[in-house]
Structure formats: structure tokens, C-alpha cells
Amino acid sequence: MSRPSVAKIDLSALRHNFAAAQALAPHSKTMPMVKANAYGHGAVAIAQALADIAPAFGVACIEEAIELRQAGINNPILLLEGTFSADEVELAGQQDLWIMVENDNQVEAIVTANLAKPIQVWLGIDTGMHRLGFQLHEATDAFARLRDSRNVCTSMVIASHFASAEDLDNGFTAEQINRFEQVTQEIQNIKGDSSLQFSLANSAAILARPESHRDWNRPGYMMFGYSPFNGQLPVEEHAQYQKQLKPVMTLESAVIAVRTIKVGDTVGYNNRWSAEAESKIATVAIGYGDGYPRSAPDGTPVMINGVRCPLAGRVSMDMITVDVTHLDTVEIGNTVTLWGPELPVDEIAHHSGTNGYELLTRMPGRVPRVYV
Ligand SMILES: Cc1ncc(COP(=O)(O)O)c(C=O)c1O
Numbered sequence: 001m002s003r004p005s006v007a008k009i010d011l012s013a014l015r016h017n018f019a020a021a022q023a024l025a026p027h028s029k030t031m032p033m034v035k036a037n038a039y040g041h042g043a044v045a046i047a048q049a050l051a052d053i054a055p056a057f058g059v060a061c062i063e064e065a066i067e068l069r070q071a072g073i074n075n076p077i078l079l080l081e082g083t084f085s086a087d088e089v090e091l092a093g094q095q096d097l098w099i100m101v102e103n104d105n106q107v108e109a110i111v112t113a114n115l116a117k118p119i120q121v122w123l124g125i126d127t128g129m130h131r132l133g134f135q136l137h138e139a140t141d142a143f144a145r146l147r148d149s150r151n152v153c154t155s156m157v158i159a160s161h162f163a164s165a166e167d168l169d170n171g172f173t174a175e176q177i178n179r180f181e182q183v184t185q186e187i188q189n190i191k192g193d194s195s196l197q198f199s200l201a202n203s204a205a206i207l208a209r210p211e212s213h214r215d216w217n218r219p220g221y222m223m224f225g226y227s228p229f230n231g232q233l234p235v236e237e238h239a240q241y242q243k244q245l246k247p248v249m250t251l252e253s254a255v256i257a258v259r260t261i262k263v264g265d266t267v268g269y270n271n272r273w274s275a276e277a278e279s280k281i282a283t284v285a286i287g288y289g290d291g292y293p294r295s296a297p298d299g300t301p302v303m304i305n306g307v308r309c310p311l312a313g314r315v316s317m318d319m320i321t322v323d324v325t326h327l328d329t330v331e332i333g334n335t336v337t338l339w340g341p342e343l344p345v346d347e348i349a350h351h352s353g354t355n356g357y358e359l360l361t362r363m364p365g366r367v368p369r370v371y372v
Contacts, residue, residue, distance in 0.1 A: 004254035005286045007363060008340075009041050009371050011049040013246035017223050018050055020244045021206050025213040028201070033220035034068070035060040035080065040291075040363035041224060041249055044071040045371050051075055056098070058218055062088050065097050078122060081132065082106045089113040100124050100159065102132040107142055111149040121146055122157040122199070125183055127176040129163040139183045140190060147194050157197045157216060158184050165204035165212070166228040173205070177212055204228045207241050224248045226356050230346035242344075249360060250340030251291075251367070255304065256319070257283040258330050267321050268313025273298050280325045282309075284336045287318040291363040292338055293352035296320075300351040303337040304330060 022030045033039075034057045038046035047057055047068050056076035059065050061084065065077040078098040083089050086109035092099055093115040101107055102124040110119065123143055126133035134142045146152045160180050164170045177200065184198060198214035203222035205212040208229070221228050225247035229238045260280050267273045267281055282304060288294040292315055300311040302322045312323040324330045339345040345356040352359075 003285055004252070004256075005290050005367055006252050007041075007367050007369050008250040008252060009045065009369050010246070010248050010250070011045075011371055013225055013248045013341075014041075014046060014049055014223065015053070016246050017219075017225055017248070018053060021203075021217065021219045021222055024206050024244075025201070025210070025217050028213045028215060028217045029055045030206075031056045031058055031078065031199075031216050031218050032223045033058040033080075033218055035064060035220075036361045037064075039220060039224050039357065040360040042369045042371075043067060044073075045369065046223075047071070047073045047075070049371075056216075058220075062092060062095075062097070065092075066095060069095050076120070082124070083109055085109075086113070089119070090115065093117070093119050098122060101142070101146065103134070104138075104142065107145050110151055111145060113151055115151045118151055118153045120153045120155070120157075122159050123187075125158060125160045125180060127160040127179040127183075128172060129161055129176075131161075133160060136179060136183050140186050143187050144190060147190075147192055154193055155195045155197065157199055158187060159199040159216075162200065162202060162205055162212070165202055165209060166232050168208060168229070168233065173209060173212070176200075202228075207244075221357055224360060225341075226344065226346060230344065230356070231350055247339075247341045247344065249345070249363075251286070251338040251345075251363075252340070253284050253286040253290075253336045253338065255282045255330060255332055255334040255336060256285045258324070258332065259283075266313075269316065270314055273313040273321070273323075277325075279312075279323055280327070280330065281312060282322045282324045282330050282334075282336075284320050284322060285318065286320055286336070286338055287316045289317040289364065290367050291359065292320060293348065293354065293359060295352040295354070296348065297351060300348060301343060303343050305334050306337075306342075308343070 034043045037043050058078045082100045082102050089109045098120040100122040124133035199216035201212045201217040203219045225245045227241035294315045301308045309322045313321040349356045
């Protein structure tokens with residue numbers, strides 16, 4: 001028997017989430033983000049499962065794109081951060097990739113490259129996140145240089161990214177949309193023969209800000225079954241968004257030991273948890289080496305045989321300990337769910353001082369992904 005910790009990936013849930021994103025924005029094209037190993041779910045398998053319905057995919061770098069190409073993915077793939085060095089432009093051309101252009105160095109690399117045919121370019125605009133993209137006053141010059149280059153397709157996509165779309169009370173998203181409209185109007189005025197398309201929305205904006213939907217939407221987190229509003233909205237309002245989606249990953253393991261301890265005994269490293277009464281403790285084969293957060297405090301819910309039980313003691317590299325005193329029977333081999341449809345990853349993240357994005361994305365390779 002092998003170690004029981006496994007991430008089960010439900011590909012029908014994934015396709016359901018794609019359909020949900022598409023239905024929310026029927027006039028937009030839905031480009032799933034499969035960067036960072038598809039938020040930890042396995043980029044190749046996720047892209048393969050969506051290849052017949054997704055018009056394109058988004059990745060962070062050329063290595064991620066080449067991994068998909070080598071696995072036979074022929075859909076357009078956008079490099080969201082563009083190229084990191086000039087030599088990547090020719091490689092991107094050979095691999096038929098799309099490039100987001102975010103700064104003058106990247107413009108220079110494209111216009112001076114030796115390309116067999118023009119490349120599809122997305123122009124990244126900084127509408128306020130101040131991370132990547134051309135500042136508003138730089139955008140038209142950058143556009144004009146690209147427009148005039150024989151290396152660039154005549155169709156271009158103008159794009160920007162929201163800083164806080166998941167915060168529905170924050171007026172900053174509306175401000176970013178305004179800035180985007182202004183700059184795209186200036187670009188329209190000088191576009192010449194170019195045809196333009198636009199892209200703004202991430203998951204939060206797809207779900208709750210239809211006014212931001214453009215030709216291309218870019219869902220990441222919602223593809224994997226979670227609304228980004230958890231903790232941002234009252235529980236019932238969040239449920240309205242969450243019910244449209246199905247969590248894709250179930251992180252599972254099994255009980256590998258059960259013991260009864262006396263009142264006052266402690267459990268795990270640094271004696272963090274101590275028994276207020278005689279207690280039954282189950283040990284589970286999952287730890288921070290498997291992506292379960294070490295910062296999870298006592299009381300973080302763990303599902304054993306479908307019942308929520310509190311974490312008891314510090315998370316070890318390969319194991320956790322759980323207080324199962326209230327369960328009638330717990331045996332070695334019983335199934336344990338760390339997160340999944342019945343126990344949202346956001347809940348574990350909330351206990352652990354992070355968000356669900358991080359927990360999913362940093363899931364290490366040691367946990368086998370099983371596709372169902
Ligand atoms: C440029 C860009 N677009 C879209 C996304 C997807 O965001 P989300 O996962 O919130 O949908 C990201 C995520 O980081 C991004 O960087």
C-alpha cells in the first residue's frame with residue numbers, strides 16, 4: 001500500500017466551472033488561467049480537459065507554455081508577464097504563443113526580433129495596480145511602436161488587471177475601468193489598420209462586475225471551484241456566488257494511528273495541545289510537506305469519516321493529529337478530507353492566515369494528483 005495522501009481532481013467540476021464563467025459573460029471569450037501548474041491542479045491535465053472548449057490559456061512564463069505544447073496542447077497560449085529576455089521572443093514565435101507586452105524592453109525585443117510570421121500581442125496597461133503594464137501616459141507610444149512593426153499581428157488585445165475586484169465596496173475597480181476606457185479611446189484614435197480587442201475581468205469581476213466584461217475574460221480561481229469573495233462578503237451573499245461553482249480538488253488522506261491519552265497529556269511538537277479530559281487522538285498522514293499549512297491552529301476543521309473534527313497539536317512535516325474524542329469509531333485506514341467540496345479550502349486558509357489561492361497553488365509534487 002502506498003502513502004494515502006492524494007489530491008483528487010474532479011475534471012467534470014472543472015468543466016462545469018468553465019461553463020459557469022462562460023454563461024456569466026456570454027459575449028466574452030473565457031480564457032482559463034493555468035499558470036502555476038493550474039493553481040496546483042496539474043497544468044497539463046487541466047489544459048487537456050478544457051482544450052476542446054477553451055479558446056486560449058494563460059500562463060506566467062514560456063516554460064509553462066512549452067510544457068503545454070509538449071503535451072500536445074495546440075490552443076493559443078498567452079504569456080501573461082510577457083518575455084523575460086529578448087531570446088524568448090523568437091522561441092515564442094516558433095511555439096506560436098501570444099505575448100503580453102508590459103514595458104519598453106519587451107516592445108524593443110519584439111520589434112527587433114527575427115520572426116517568420118507576426119506574433120499576437122496583448123498590450124498590458126497599468127490602470128492602478130502599479131505592478132506591470134504601461135502607465136497611462138506611455139500606452140499610446142507603446143501601441144504605436146507595436147502597430148508599426150511587421151512582427152506584430154494587426155489584431156491587438158488591450159488588457160489590464162484589477163487590484164481589488166473581490167472587494168465589492170471598493171470604488172477602485174470602477175476607477176480602473178474609467179482609466180482603461182480613457183486610454184483605450186486614445187488608442188482607438190491612432191489604431192490605423194489595427195483591429196482591437198479588450199480584456200479586464202478576473203474571477204471576481206466575471207462573477208460580480210458585468211460592466212468589466214470585455215472580449216476576453218481571464219478566470220483563474222473560479223475555474224477551480226471557488227468564489228474569491230469568501231471572507232469579503234457576508235456569508236449568505238458569498239453563498240450566492242459560491243453555489244455557481246464546484247470545487248475541483250479534494251485533498252484526502254487516511255488515519256494511520258489512533259490512541260487514547262490521559263487528561264493533561266500533550267500532543268505533538270512543543271506540547272501545543274493538551275487534553276482537558278481523557279481524549280482520543282487520530283494521526284493522519286498529511287503534513288506541511290504535503291501543502292497542509294503549518295500555521296493551522298488547534299481547532300482547524302478536519303473531516304474524518306465525513307465528520308468535522310478539530311486539529312489538535314502542531315502540524316508536522318508528514319502528519320497531523322486530530323481530536324476524535326466525539327467520534328464513536330475511528331480506525332486506521334479511515335478516510336480523512338483536508339479540503340474539498342464539503343470543507344472549502346478557504347476555510348482552512350482563513351484559520352491559517354492565508355487564502356485558498358495560496359494553499360492550492362503551493363501544493364507540492366509529492367502529493368499525487370488523481371484525475372476523476
Ligand atoms: C493578469 C492576470 N489575469 C487573471 C488572473 C486570474 O485571477 P483570479 O484567479 O482571481 O481569477 C491573474 C491571477 O493572478 C492574473 O495575474
